Amino acid sequence: MGELLKGLPLYWAKIIATLLYLLLALWVITRPSHFIFRGSRERKRWKDLRLWALVLIGIQIILYLIF
């Protein structure tokens, strides 16, 4: 298996990392609202932790595409 992987071009590492980030983003999107806002007195847009997580994941995907 090691030999097989050694033959893979390096851009496969980027593809795998990007896929992992996309999977994580998909999982974040499917979190229910009542869970995301639990403990918060108000349901304001900026308090939606799914958005925080998606911005973070988006930045990561951009960084891994650049480098």
Place this chain on the structure above:
Amino acid sequence: MREALAQHIDLFLIIIYLLAIFLFGVLFRQYIKNTEDYFLAGRALPWWVIGMSIIGTNIGAYDYVGAAGGAYRFGIAQANYEWLGAIPAMVVSALIIIPYYWKNKVYTVPEYLGRRYKEGVRVIEAVIYGVFLVMLLGIFFWASGIMLHTYIGWSIGFSIVITAVVVGFYTISGGLAAVAITDVVQLGIMFVGGFAVAGVGFVKAGGVLKFFQALKASHPQHLKVFLPLDNPAYPWLGMILGLGLVLSPAWWCANQSIIQRTLGAKTEWDARAGMLFAAFPKTLIPILVVLPGFFALMFAPAGAIKNPDQALPWVVKNFLPPGIGGLVFVAFIAALHSSVDSTLNSAATLWTKDIYQRYIKKNASDEHYLLVGRLLTFAFIVFGVLFAPFTEKFPGIYVAMQTLLSFFQGPTLATLLLGVLWWRATGWGGLIGLSSGVALAVALSLFKVNFLYVAWWSFVFSLLTNAIVSHLTPPEPPEKLRGLVYGYLERDREFARAVERRING
């Protein structure tokens, strides 16, 4: 004349900084009335303090020096420790793990594992992390002594004592609240220092674009985030499997000194938001730790840097104008202090709550445990100061301790994940999975397997062992699992009947 002026500015900055954080201790002392105030800041921390404190705790002076050295040698692949090796795990920690700690009102990670599995798991985890944190203090104190000696000229012994007195004072008197607030200030100083270095470097290079064009032309491999499989330090597969999927989640989901801030949150939302907010400055940490390595690579004359770990000290000493050098030096000290205070507070919490209160003196008054927490913090400071000089005699001791920690990270994560996500995991499954995973990690290390792969395989083995043993042992009773396992309420028939009765009036 210029050197004397620079030295005076440095000294002035460090004295102002030391006085300021000393005052924090005095200020916060009045708010400490019980153990919850001392260990968990009275469960009153807002999300932004938690987030900044987490990153202040996470970045130590060793990370500065080591990461700049890594960037000097291998390039931007070093940033994987701040990106792939942190951000996904922080998202998972915030959205899955932290709510379970917070809802159960635990003080420590081992306390949660003990409730979910059995006491043996709690003891193993508490002793491992308790000993690790206390030993780490000696290394931090020694690093502080070396830094103050190198830049200010104080003797190493005097420098260690000054650090111990200042950090010890505000940690003992103000507890987690003082630690968290000073972490916020310290993180601010670290970023100001880091951006100052970046600014000076880019101006010298004639602009950001020019700098990166020159770096790409002279060292093209240094701008590649993934390195080939035969790279001795950062093979891409090891980075994804070992760092991204095991070491990083173990650090962000199970490390007491990181998690403790979220346990002190005022609401569950603040606890989760704090961890997510921490991920934003974490994304920027490469500016602080990777760029100095690049500057050393591009500007240092040939032969000036013999060891990659000299990259950052070279930048501070030879590259920065007076004042900026002092600022960066204060940023180092701040980074070191923010790690020392958090380590002290977390070590005292673990030993007081998981060992002393559980096995040495049960059912004493809260004042008694508060006193014990403070006495233990003082004892760990004394131990750290006395242990510090020995770290010089064993220069590999920090590396050895990191290797030691890698023995436990994979099995700890496997135990935690199955405990939170799978209702069928049993006490015996957790205990045998954890101990056999640690045994495999030790065996693999003896065969000189790269620590990233040690973490991965010990995680997989621990996961499988836990699952098999759990299947062979009777399930845990529902009343034990309630509130401890993800999605368990839907499976809990008794709870479902109670909800139905309430709906039907």
